[in-house]
Amino acid sequence: MRIIYRKTAYDGHYKLSQLQVQDGEKVLKRERFEPGTAVAALVRHTGSGQYLLARQYRVGAEKELLELAAGMVDEGEEPATAMRREIQEELGYEVDHLEQIARVFPSPGNSAEIITVFYAEVSRQSGPGGGLASEDERIETVKFSADELFAADFEDAKTLIAVQWARLRK
Numbered sequence: 001m002r003i004i005y006r007k008t009a010y011d012g013h014y015k016l017s018q019l020q021v022q023d024g025e026k027v028l029k030r031e032r033f034e035p036g037t038a039v040a041a042l043v044r045h046t047g048s049g050q051y052l053l054a055r056q057y058r059v060g061a062e063k064e065l066l067e068l069a070a071g072m073v074d075e076g077e078e079p080a081t082a083m084r085r086e087i088q089e090e091l092g093y094e095v096d097h098l099e100q101i102a103r104v105f106p107s108p109g110n111s112a113e114i115i116t117v118f119y120a121e122v123s124r125q126s127g128p129g130g131g132l133a134s135e136d137e138r139i140e141t142v143k144f145s146a147d148e149l150f151a152a153d154f155e156d157a158k159t160l161i162a163v164q165w166a167r168l169r170k
Contacts, residue, residue, distance in 0.1 A: 001022065001023045003019050005020035014035045014036075015035075016034065017031065017032045017034055018031055019031070019032055030110075031110065032111065034113075035112075035113045036113065037072070037113070037115075038071065038113060038115045038116070039070060039079050039115065039116050039117075040067070040068040040071075040115055040158045040162070041083050041120040041162075042101075042117075042119050042162035042163065043120045044120070045093075045122055046096065046121050048143075049145070049146065050143040051144045052069070052093070052143055053066050053141070053144065054067055054139045056131070056137065056140070057138070066142055066152070067159045068156070069091050071083075071089070071090070073116075083098060083116070084098065087120055088126070088127060088129075089131060089137075090141075091122070091129040091139075091141050092127040092130070093124065093125050093126065094126050095120050095122055096121045096122055098118055100116060101118060101161070101162060101165050102117045103116045103117070104158070115158055117158055117162050117165075119162065129141055149166070
């Protein structure tokens with residue numbers, strides 16, 4: 001299979017492309033959601049041992065979700081740099097240690113999104129967190145002990161990946 005035609009159908013906050021995919025003799029019509037490249041991190045405070053997650057409203061779920069601190073990678077930016085910026089903006093902490101867990105396609109059947117998932121350690125809060133008003137973010141930091149984190153029911157895939165990674169390392 002290969003893409004033989006691509007047209008941008010929508011270019012707003014996110015992009016949507018219309019594709020034609022050659023499959024032998026057949027030409028298939030498909031749409032592909034193109035949100036960009038994202039980062040997310042399971043953040044652990046080394047002093048308290050608590051994990052810091054974000055609670056925020058997500059339009060895809062149409063409700064608030066508990067999830068990893070996350071955000072988009074800007075053009076020309078390295079994922080690690082973007083992750084440090086997002087942790088500062090969303091949780092208010094400077095990163096002491098950052099380690100890549102995985103690089104994943106969360107929904108490759110219809111989306112070009114790639115998420116780099118990290119584990120981060122923090123010890124020093126240098127800002128209020130809560131997200132950026134200029135991006136209309138309203139993020140609440142929620143703290144979990146390891147036992148609470150491992151017992152919680154998460155609906156967000158990137159959070160499930162990182163929590164499972166932490167469980168395996170325990």
